[in-house]
Amino acid sequence: MAQQVAEGVYFIQGQDEFIPDSHMYVIGKPDSEDLSLIDAGLMGKGDYKLGSIDSLGIDFTSIKRVIMTHTHLDHIGCLAEMLERIPWAELWVHELEARPLESGDDRIVYGMEMFKSMCMTQYNLKPGSFSFQVDRRLNGGEELELGGIRWEVMHIPGHSPGSIALYDRQRKILIPGDVVYADYAIGRFDLHGASGAEHKKSLFRLGELEVDILLSGHNRIDTNLPPGYIADTAKQWAPYLT
Numbered sequence: 134m135a136q137q138v139a140e141g142v143y144f145i146q147g148q149d150e151f152i153p154d155s156h157m158y159v160i161g162k163p164d165s166e167d168l169s170l171i172d173a174g175l176m177g178k179g180d181y182k183l184g185s186i187d188s189l190g191i192d193f194t195s196i197k198r199v200i201m202t203h204t205h206l207d208h209i210g211c212l213a214e215m216l217e218r219i220p221w222a223e224l225w226v227h228e229l230e231a232r233p234l235e236s237g238d239d240r241i242v243y244g245m246e247m248f249k250s251m252c253m254t255q256y257n258l259k260p261g262s263f264s265f266q267v268d269r270r271l272n273g274g275e276e277l278e279l280g281g282i283r284w285e286v287m288h289i290p291g292h293s294p295g296s297i298a299l300y301d302r303q304r305k306i307l308i309p310g311d312v313v314y315a316d317y318a319i320g321r322f323d324l325h326g327a328s329g330a331e332h333k334k335s336l337f338r339l340g341e342l343e344v345d346i347l348l349s350g351h352n353r354i355d356t357n358l359p360p361g362y363i364a365d366t367a368k369q370w371a372p373y374l375t
């Protein structure tokens with residue numbers, strides 16, 4: 134399923150299995166020929182994600198990069214499959230997750246040892262399956278002009294060390310990865326490299342933004358967010374985030 138959420142912002146819904154598959158967003162004005170994919174998804178979902186992009190009438194040659202909100206398995210699992218079809222696309226990742234990704238340290242990808250062995254068996258993954266060269270390291274604070282739309286990069290650690298959000302201040306659109314979801318839910322904060330205290334700070338920082346359209350990594354998207362929604366979510370969760 135693929136749909137346009139706003140001009141130059143497309144939503145491709147994840148196809149959850151017993152492990153969730155992250156949503157993917159395609160950003161950039163169609164005539165810019167400078168499109169970015171935000172996140173990939175779970176192993177085996179490359180054909181589905183690329184097929185959905187194709188169904189939007191997007192020419193693959195206009196896809197210039199994949200930007201990861203973070204590098205958990207449910208977001209990066211099908212990246213290699215996708216890059217086989219779009220090998221020219223650059224990979225942009227926050228510095229703190231770029232380093233392990235390049236050195237083949239997959240502890241953030243899998244999140245926990247037990248999950249790693251289960252997934253490797255289930256999906257027939259070999260050691261070193263998640264070693265990637267990163268073309269651009271993000272730090273947070275960048276103002277990116279992508280396909281004719283301006284996005285601010287925010288570093289919002291906690292769910293993972295290098296989690297980022299993309300924010301379109303003009304249209305009040307936020308792509309926060311797994312840090313905050315619709316319906317007052319937040320991402321987990323118990324995996325490798327996670328921190329409840331950092332997560333809390335990140336939620337309160339996001340809570341300062343004006344957001345009408347929330348495009349999270351999972352669950353439903355919300356295109357008519359109540360005012361103060363993220364700040365309220367942060368307040369509700371704060372006592373548990375230490």
Ligand SMILES: [Zn+2]
Binds near residue numbers: 203205292293311320
């Ligand atoms: Zn995650």
Ligand SMILES: [Zn+2]
Binds near residue numbers: 205350
């Ligand atoms: Zn996720």
